Each structure stands twice: as structure tokens, then as C-alpha cells.
Amino acid sequence: MTDLKEVALRAGVSRATAARAFASPDMVRPHTREQVFAAARQLGFRPNRLGRQLRLQTTQLIGVVVPNLLNPVFAEQFQSMEQAARARGYNLLLATTDYQAERESEVVEELLRQRVDGLVLTVTDARSNRVLQSLAQEDTPFVLAYHQPENPEYSAVSVDNRAGMALATRYLLQAGHRRIGMVAGSALQSDRARLRYAGYREAMHAAGLEALPLIEMPAHTQADFATLAPWLHDPQAPSALLCSNDLLAISLINELRRNGWSVPRQLSVMGFDGIALGTQMHPTLCSVVQPIAELAHTLIDQLLAQIAGATPASHCLPCQIRPGESIRPLEETSDDPLA
Structure with a gap:
């Protein structure tokens, strides 16, 4: 040999x-x-990298936990993180949880058995998460992606979810909409969605308007027309809908069109994430854009700083509106939803 x-x-x-x-x-x-x-x-x-790793007590591995890779947000994040980590001499190990809190404990434990040097995590809820509490007690370096944790001991990189959805609501208000609703997964199953709903409510109240109850879909990224239909035929039906994420918005547009509704002529739809797929459909999706590449690079920088001994820190990146054809000013929209 x-x-x-x-x-x-x-x-x-x-x-x-x-x-x-x-x-x-x-x-x-x-x-x-x-x-x-x-x-x-x-x-x-x-x-033989193993021998060197044993001597240095490091594997040069970072564990990454995301809900799934079906949502392009997480796929785009992982690709950018992989490029940033590789440039720093690290490799990534990926695990998915499918938005199941019990699965988070399993995959994190498995990654720790692989002796990862640190973790980048997107969990269901950062407020009362046993996995995060355990990692903090063990002094395992970790950074939360997309969360805005209340615990100052948690390191995180996110956008301001509340401010982002308030920005989206004001965008619709400026387009003349007054009956605006919000669509999200069942029981606001993520803390990001809860913050986004709070931002929507605040912007509506600031405009002197009533915020509608959340329109809950059975799945986080998949719309169901039967759930939406009662809202569409109500005398005070919304003229525009905000969605908690882009995949849900895309699914909602497909469901509407499949059932004879025109977007945006009869109903305007807006997403949150800014995934590239939204620009490749018709109508193009108006969305709140998260700077995913910048977020991914900041996650790696922040985690490696913690591995080197830095204290936890949080970064909140700005987001912006990407105009799209899925939004139409209300004055150009017929008052008759079936026109």
C-alpha cells in the first residue's frame, strides 16, 4: 500500500x-x-483523515437539520452552506425531520454520534424545544436558521418574520386591498408562521382594518380548495391572500385555477420566501424575499466562530418585496368575484 x-x-x-x-x-x-x-x-x-481528526479532536463535519428538501428554500440554503463550508475545510451531513418535533431528537442524536463539530438547525418551534435545551446544557455549538429565538443563549440567523409579513401586508394595502387574509399550515405549526401572522395582524390594525382569522390548511406547503371555498363565497370575501411560504402560495394558485378562479383577476396571492421557482410560473409570484445565500454564509460563519470559542449571537437580515403578476391593484379588479 x-x-x-x-x-x-x-x-x-x-x-x-x-x-x-x-x-x-x-x-x-x-x-x-x-x-x-x-x-x-x-x-x-x-x-488518512481519520487519524488527523482523532489527534485534533475534530471531524470537520457540520450537521444540518431541515424540515425537508421538497421546499426549495431549504435546498437553496443547503447548497449555499455547502459551498461556504467547503471553502473553510468543512463538510456537511444532512438530516430531515418533515416538521415532526419527535423526529428532531432522533436526527440530532444521530448526528452527534457522527461526532459533528457543530449543528445548523431549523426546528418546528424554538421557544420550547427540548433538543435545543439539551444542546445548550451540553455546550454543543449550534445555530438556528430562520428562527428568531427569545432565549439569548441561542445563536440564530434569520429575517424579521414579523416585519417581513407586515411589509407584505402594507404592499397589498398600498395596492388598494382592504379585505386581506392569511393562509398557513395547520395550527401555525412553525414559530416562523406565528410571527408572520402577528406581522399581518399588526399591519392591518395599524391601517384601522380588521385582521381575518387565519385560514388553516391541512399541510404546511399544500393548499386545499375545500378548506378555502367558504372564505371565497363569504359576503366579505378577501380580495387578496398572504401565504406563510411560497410553496403554499404556488399550491394555492394551482388550486384556485383548477377550480375556475383567476389569479390575480379575481383574487391576488402573495408568498413569503422568494424562491426562484416563483419567477418561472404564470402568473409570476409576488413574494417577500429572504436573502437565502447571505443567510447560509452567515450561518456557517457564525457556527465556526462558536466552534472557535465565540459566544452565541443572533443576526436578523433584511428582506424585501419581489413584485409579481399574482398581485393586481384592487381598482383594476372586478367587484364581482365571478366576473
Whole structure:
């Protein structure tokens, strides 16, 4: 079996230089580093990272927990995080929970068995989460993604969910809408959705208008027309609907059109996330945009800082409105929902 000494001999460098090329490539001149790597390829040599990890008490692994990858928000986040982590010499291990609180404990425990150096977590509810309480007691470095935790001991990177949905509500108000409703998953199953509903209510009240009760869908990202229908035929039916996330908004538009309703002519629909898919549909989706790439890079920076000994910190990034064809000014919309 080829060893490091043979690689060094083939590359014409010392064994120490060859070892440094693999362990700390930035500390070796590019030409020399390439000589070592070329020799390793020719000889079929791969360095034993496990031995180095044991010596340094680090695996260079980061555990990432997201609800699922069906929502492009989390897929886009993971891709950007992977690029940022790789540039810093780390790799990611991914686990999904499908919005199940009991599953969170299982996947976090499994990642800890893999000896990850830290965790990036998106959980169902950060306020009373046993997993987070346990991690904090064990001093395991972790950063929350998308959450705005009340506990100052929790590190987090998010957008201001409440302010973002208030911004979306004002956007609809400025377009002339007064009967505005909000659609979310069952019982506001995530703390992000609860904050977004609070932002909607605050903006409506600030405008002197009544906030409608939440329109609850059976699933977090999937609309159901039968649930929505009673609201559409009410004498005070909404002229616009805010959705707690973009996938729910896209699903809602499809359900409406499938059942003979026109968006935005009869009903305006707005999402929250700003996923790229929203720009590729017809009508294009108006949405509150989260800076996903910036958020992902900030998550990695914050976690690595904690791994190095920094105290937990929270970052709240700004969001903005992405205009789209799914919104129409009310004065251009017929008063008759069936017109």
C-alpha cells in the first residue's frame, strides 16, 4: 500500500511538506502543492483523515437539520452552506425531520454520534424545544436558521418574520386591498408562521382594518380548495391572500385555477420566501424575499466562530418585496368575484 513517504519521493519534496500539503494546503506554495497532489493521484494515495481528526479532536463535519428538501428554500440554503463550508475545510451531513418535533431528537442524536463539530438547525418551534435545551446544557455549538429565538443563549440567523409579513401586508394595502387574509399550515405549526401572522395582524390594525382569522390548511406547503371555498363565497370575501411560504402560495394558485378562479383577476396571492421557482410560473409570484445565500454564509460563519470559542449571537437580515403578476391593484379588479 502506498504511503506518504512514497508520495513525497515521487513529488520531490520532504515528507513533512507532503503532509502539510494535505493538512494545510494554503500553507504550501501552489506549484509544490500541485506536485504533491499529482504524485498522490499517480500512486492512488489518499490521506488518512481519520487519524488527523482523532489527534485534533475534530471531524470537520457540520450537521444540518431541515424540515425537508421538497421546499426549495431549504435546498437553496443547503447548497449555499455547502459551498461556504467547503471553502473553510468543512463538510456537511444532512438530516430531515418533515416538521415532526419527535423526529428532531432522533436526527440530532444521530448526528452527534457522527461526532459533528457543530449543528445548523431549523426546528418546528424554538421557544420550547427540548433538543435545543439539551444542546445548550451540553455546550454543543449550534445555530438556528430562520428562527428568531427569545432565549439569548441561542445563536440564530434569520429575517424579521414579523416585519417581513407586515411589509407584505402594507404592499397589498398600498395596492388598494382592504379585505386581506392569511393562509398557513395547520395550527401555525412553525414559530416562523406565528410571527408572520402577528406581522399581518399588526399591519392591518395599524391601517384601522380588521385582521381575518387565519385560514388553516391541512399541510404546511399544500393548499386545499375545500378548506378555502367558504372564505371565497363569504359576503366579505378577501380580495387578496398572504401565504406563510411560497410553496403554499404556488399550491394555492394551482388550486384556485383548477377550480375556475383567476389569479390575480379575481383574487391576488402573495408568498413569503422568494424562491426562484416563483419567477418561472404564470402568473409570476409576488413574494417577500429572504436573502437565502447571505443567510447560509452567515450561518456557517457564525457556527465556526462558536466552534472557535465565540459566544452565541443572533443576526436578523433584511428582506424585501419581489413584485409579481399574482398581485393586481384592487381598482383594476372586478367587484364581482365571478366576473
